[in-house]
Amino acid sequence: MYNRILVALDGSQTSEKALKSALQFANERYSKVAVIHVKKNINIYETMSSEVVDEMYAEMKQEADKLFDHARALAEEFGIEIETHYVIGEPAILIVKMAEEGNFQLIVMGSRGLGGIKGLMLGSVSQKVSQLSHCPVLIVK
Template sequence: MAADFSKILVAVDESAHAEKAFRHAMAIAQKFGSKVTVVHVMSAPAAGGGMGHFPVQEAVRTAVESADGLAQKFSALAKQEFGLAVETRTAKGAIADEILKAASSEHATLIVMGSRGLTGIKELMLGSVSSAVVHKSKVPVLTVK
């Protein structure tokens, strides 16, 4: 059975692992003529103790602006370095679950993601998001170090 790389979903954040994963996905897309969707999942901002009044609306606005900037960054990289257009989407919620939902709704045949990302305290659990996606995915997952 031949591998099907026709629809690639790339999960990104602001980490170096995510950018490497994106570059791998784009190289695969160039070789196989794949459609690529880039997804960024915004997790809820964490309120720290001792902060007093936590400006939730401002934190959400900042997260949305950051997500929009990330989408623009990867879209521009795809065009400039690989000569390809990508679709971008942003989701909110539990990161692994949202990546899997996006893969399902996009009918992805391959998920590409960094082995570790910027998930705050969860990073101590070395790749908890990528591990969850690998274990729950119905399609192949390429994790990039």
Template structure:
């Protein structure tokens, strides 16, 4: 069975990519195993001096669940089972590392939608994932 990783952040672009991917599932002879991944940014500065690690972890879990909600709902409405994961770090690094370590067959990701000029100046998670990943990446607009 194929295993696919869908990084999601709760944005309209991310949700649109999940909705479009659902339409493409007919491509596959056997329904792939779907895993959603939400990457939370780490807390910076002196936050740990004022807030305990358990509270920070709880915050990341709560925010991660918010970021996963729409994608989980879309897949649920389509009757597609999925597993979900939350991690903390740099999105492009965590996505590529997670995909490799967990043995995914493909990463399915949507573009950020910043436009050509901003995309060239700022870069995007999708383009960095495509550059860094040893796992095939399917970019869905």
């Protein structure tokens, strides 16, 4: 039924629970799993040097790599090999776009990420994904 599962990771506890749930589900059904980490674009000011900007992007990529290493280690425990995707931009839109372009049949994500108060005021990413997605969305608490 769900041969391809996309898991959204942001480093929060609920996204880790979502990953574990997706891996268990995939293991039981022989599904393929991909993980996406979306980082919001940074504000770049004229006074910033290109070295500072490059360093900021490198730090963002290192954070994603750490998440992916952890995700691969968890997946290995289930005997599953995962593919990883790191993108920069609007999280909800890019998660849905990846799901559509990759022909994923299920998106799994945590109910609350690292957004805090700002996330509450703007609406959560999981809520936006569930509204925009072409496929089912499993939101893990």
